[in-house]
Each structure stands twice: as structure tokens, then as C-alpha cells.
Amino acid sequence: MIGEEVLKNITVLYVEDESLLQEGTTETLELFDINVICAQNGEDGLSTYRLMQDKIDLVLTDIKMPKLNGIDMIKSIREINKEIPVIITTAHQETNFLMKSIELNINAYVLKPIDIYKLKDTLIKAMESKVLKDKLRKKNQELELAIQEIEKKQKLMEVQSRFAAMGEMIAMIAHQWRQPLASIGTVSFNLKNKLLSGKYDLETKEGRFEQTEFFNKKLDDIEGYVQNLTNTIDDFRNFFKSDKIITKTKIENTIKNSIKMINKDFQTNDININFDFKSKSDVNIYENEMAHVFINILKNAQEKLLEKQSNREIKIITEDIEDSVKIEIKDNGGGIDKENMSLIFEPYFSTKKEKNGTGIGLYMSKVIVENNHKGKLLVSNTTEGACFTIVLNTLV
Ligand SMILES: Nc1ncnc2c1ncn2[C@@H]1O[C@H](COP(=O)(O)OP(=O)(O)OP(=O)(O)O)[C@@H](O)[C@H]1O
Ligand SMILES: [Mg+2]
Known part of the structure; x- marks a missing residue:
């Protein structure tokens, strides 16, 4: 006005x-x-x-x-x-x-x-600046509200993503524990059987030695399995902690640690992972956050690969490019539908709604790579499947 x-x-x-x-x-x-x-x-x-x-x-x-x-x-x-x-x-x-x-x-x-005309002009000038100021104030308030709203949404998504990660963690731990728990069960069954069968000789020195050996070996086995269970918990605990510590590391270490979490699943589902780690540079990263990114991308690849019967492959390549490290994660699952290409990083976009996909995996990955690490997370299709590219600056 x-x-x-x-x-x-x-x-x-x-x-x-x-x-x-x-x-x-x-x-x-x-x-x-x-x-x-x-x-x-x-x-x-x-x-x-x-x-x-x-x-x-x-x-x-x-x-x-x-x-x-x-x-x-x-x-x-x-x-x-x-x-x-x-x-x-x-x-x-x-x-x-x-x-x-x-x-x-x-x-x-x-x-x-x-002079009434002068007064009129003066009134107009004074009111114009008031109207402009009011407008500006209103716009600022609207902007502040909009920012608060975005921050609220972002927080909510972070919480959701943590819950999803926790759910995944429990599923992965359950997966990793199944085998050692079954082995402990078998060992204790064998021990009990041995005792019940009465087929042991405690009369002779050799007999006693043989029994001691047998029990020692079985107890060692149990100890080994328990250690395995404990290690799994430790691995997961470290990776799902939310502490914000910058770590200087080669990205292949983080990739290897992330794969540890999902390896069992991949083996069960016959998914082959090939590595080509060419990068020699260190990057400064929030390791736990980047591990989430790798797990999100690898889990997505797995979900897509399960649609085919055989020849399930993932390839991970790292290389140094000027002041950056480039990481490519490629699968041969057929790729992303063209019409979805521009949507997959949007929050809540998922083609897996019937399988309870939340659609925040890639959104959070993008936030982690681009906002928290000032890097780039891109996607493209190859002739065989999807290719996710992460670029991290080595100078940051
Ligand atoms: N490797 C891939 N191949 C084909 N499509 C993919 C691939 N990775 C992601 N997508 C597509 O991108 C969408 C979004 O992925 P995103 O990880 O954000 O959510 P989601 O996997 O559906 O759910 P969740 O929150 O459980 O991860 C997926 O629903 C899928 O359609
Ligand atoms: Mg996902």
C-alpha cells in the first residue's frame, strides 16, 4: 500500500x-x-x-x-x-x-x-514507513514461525529415524545372535547328554583326563560364543550411540564396520559384496552418522535385490578425486524408476509402504552427508541397477 x-x-x-x-x-x-x-x-x-x-x-x-x-x-x-x-x-x-x-x-x-497539502504529504510519508515496518515485522514473524516449524519437523524425523534405526538394530542383533545361541544350546545339550549317558570313566587317571578335556573344550566353546554375543552388542552400541565426535579415518574402515552389522543378513540372502578401496585419504567424519548412511543405502539395495532370484551383487568403490573422497555403492537390482528419481530423497517418500517403509532413510542420509558433513549424496541408474555416490571433502 x-x-x-x-x-x-x-x-x-x-x-x-x-x-x-x-x-x-x-x-x-x-x-x-x-x-x-x-x-x-x-x-x-x-x-x-x-x-x-x-x-x-x-x-x-x-x-x-x-x-x-x-x-x-x-x-x-x-x-x-x-x-x-x-x-x-x-x-x-x-x-x-x-x-x-x-x-x-x-x-x-x-x-x-x-499548509494542508504539505501536511497530507507528511502524513503519507510517515504512514508509509509505518506500513512498511509493520509488513516487515509481520514477514519476520511468519519466517520465524516457518523456521520453527521446519526445525520441529526435522527433530521429529530425527527421532523417527532413531526409532527405525533401533528397530533395525534389534532385528540385526537377533539375526547375529541366532547362530551363537543355537550353538550354546547344542553344547549344553551335549554336556547334559554326556552326564546322563553315564559313559565316562572316572576310575582311571586317563578316563578322568579325557572327561576333563571334554568338559573344558565344551566350556571354552560356550565362552567363545558368549564372547561373540558380547562383541555384537558392543559393535552395535558403538554404532548407534548419538555422540557427536569427529573422527579422522579412512572411509573404508567405516564402510567395513557398517557391513559387520548387516553381513549376516547379506550371507543369508546370498548377496555378494565386492570392494574396490582405492582411496588413500583420511576424512573427518561423524563415524556413527556415516555408518547409518551406509547401512541405509545397503539395506535399500538389499531390499531391491531380494526381488530377484539370483546373482545379487553390490559393489563399493572408493577413490580420491582432488580434495575429495568419492564413494560409489552400486547394486544390480534393476535401479530406481525414472519417475521416482527426483523423489527418493524427499521425506516420507517410499515405494515400500506395504512393507512399512517409512521413507526417511535416504532423507536422513542426505541431511547427514550434505548438512552435517558438507558433502554430496547423489543417485543415478547404471545399466544394471542403482548407484549412490557420496562425495566427502578431505579438507573439512
Ligand atoms: N538401491 C535402490 N534401488 C531401487 N530403488 C531404491 C534404492 N534405494 C532406494 N530406492 C527407492 O527410494 C525410496 C526411498 O528410500 P528410503 O530409504 O528413503 O525409504 P524406504 O527404504 O522406502 O523406507 P525406510 O525408511 O524403511 O528406509 C525407496 O522406497 C525405493 O523406492
Ligand atoms: Mg530405506
Whole structure:
């Protein structure tokens, strides 16, 4: 809103002790569709402002008035509202007064006798800046709200992703534990059987030695399996901790550690992983976060590969390119449908809804790589399947 329009329906508090002047000016202001509230002196002006501050858009005031002068009235009004536009009508041009009006951040002053066109222009200018300021303030508030909303969503997704990761972790631990638990079961069954069968000889030294050997060997086996169970828990605990520690490492170490988590699943499903680790550089990364990225991508590849019967392959290549390390993860699962290509990094986009896919795996991976590591996560299709490319800057 600019020009005369800005004066339509605004409310002006007009403080003036000369009633004839006040009447005349008020009549003219009303011709411009301005609502005018009149007060006869500073004290009256201040109390009217206090009562009607929500309605008043601008204060127009004389200086020399009985009871409370214009300057002191404005001082008090400014304590209530620092921003309200104020225009002074004055016959004075003394420096003292001008200094005070600068201090009080007066928008403008109009000399008496009032030239009504000049007053109108001054009112327009003062109101335009108020409207612009109000607009700006409103836009800022809207922006702040929008940012808060985005932050809230992001937090929610992080929580969701952690839950999903935890669920996955439990499934993976269960997978890794199945075999050692079964082995412990077998060993203890054998021990019990041996005892029940009574086929042992405790009479001779050799017999006792043989029994001790047998029991020792079995107990060692159990200890080995228990150690295996403990290691699995430790591996997972380290990787699913949320501590934000930067680690300087070769990316192949993180990849190998991530694969440890899902290896059992891959073996069971006959998925072959080939490595070609050519990168020699170190990268500074949040290792746990990057492990999530690799697990997300590898899990997606696995899910796609399970759609085919045989020849399930994943290839991981790392190489140094200038100041970066490039990691490519390729599968031969057929690739991503063209129409989904631009959507897969969107939060909640999933083609696995019926299998409870949340669709935040790749979104979180992108946030981790691009926001938290200032890298790049890209996707393309090869003739055989999908190819995810991660680029990490070695200088960061
Ligand atoms: N290697 C791949 N081959 C083919 N399509 C893929 C591949 N990786 C991802 N996609 C597609 O991208 C979509 C989004 O993946 P994303 O990991 O974000 O979610 P999701 O796997 O569906 O669910 P979840 O949150 O459980 O991971 C998938 O639903 C799938 O359609
Ligand atoms: Mg996924």
C-alpha cells in the first residue's frame, strides 16, 4: 500500500490547544478519510493515547500547550510505544526544540500556519514507513514461525529415524545372535547328554583326563560364543550411540564396520559384496552418522535385490578425486524408476509402504552427508541397477 491509499481509515490522535485551528484541520483530514481523535493539551493527549493506543496509528501534535507540553507528552507516549509515528505542528524553529525532537525520533514537523497539502504529504510519508515496518515485522514473524516449524519437523524425523534405526538394530542383533545361541544350546545339550549317558570313566587317571578335556573344550566353546554375543552388542552400541565426535579415518574402515552389522543378513540372502578401496585419504567424519548412511543405502539395495532370484551383487568403490573422497555403492537390482528419481530423497517418500517403509532413510542420509558433513549424496541408474555416490571433502 503506497500513496494516498495509506491514509484511508487510519486513526490520528490530534493534540492542539487552539480550537479553531483544530476544528479546521480536523475537517480537512476527515476529507482524506482519516479518523481524527482530538485532545486539547498534552495531559489530555497522553490519557487519550493510554486509553485508545490500540486504535491510534499516528500522533499529530502541537508543542506549546497548557498542562503538559507536546515534547513531554511524546516522551511519555514513546515509553509506551517506541514506533508510533509522530508529526509535530509548530511555529518554533529553535535549535533546542529541534534537538529534543531528534532525540525523540519524531518523524516530521509541519510549520504553522499549516499548509494542508504539505501536511497530507507528511502524513503519507510517515504512514508509509509505518506500513512498511509493520509488513516487515509481520514477514519476520511468519519466517520465524516457518523456521520453527521446519526445525520441529526435522527433530521429529530425527527421532523417527532413531526409532527405525533401533528397530533395525534389534532385528540385526537377533539375526547375529541366532547362530551363537543355537550353538550354546547344542553344547549344553551335549554336556547334559554326556552326564546322563553315564559313559565316562572316572576310575582311571586317563578316563578322568579325557572327561576333563571334554568338559573344558565344551566350556571354552560356550565362552567363545558368549564372547561373540558380547562383541555384537558392543559393535552395535558403538554404532548407534548419538555422540557427536569427529573422527579422522579412512572411509573404508567405516564402510567395513557398517557391513559387520548387516553381513549376516547379506550371507543369508546370498548377496555378494565386492570392494574396490582405492582411496588413500583420511576424512573427518561423524563415524556413527556415516555408518547409518551406509547401512541405509545397503539395506535399500538389499531390499531391491531380494526381488530377484539370483546373482545379487553390490559393489563399493572408493577413490580420491582432488580434495575429495568419492564413494560409489552400486547394486544390480534393476535401479530406481525414472519417475521416482527426483523423489527418493524427499521425506516420507517410499515405494515400500506395504512393507512399512517409512521413507526417511535416504532423507536422513542426505541431511547427514550434505548438512552435517558438507558433502554430496547423489543417485543415478547404471545399466544394471542403482548407484549412490557420496562425495566427502578431505579438507573439512
Ligand atoms: N538401491 C535402490 N534401488 C531401487 N530403488 C531404491 C534404492 N534405494 C532406494 N530406492 C527407492 O527410494 C525410496 C526411498 O528410500 P528410503 O530409504 O528413503 O525409504 P524406504 O527404504 O522406502 O523406507 P525406510 O525408511 O524403511 O528406509 C525407496 O522406497 C525405493 O523406492
Ligand atoms: Mg530405506
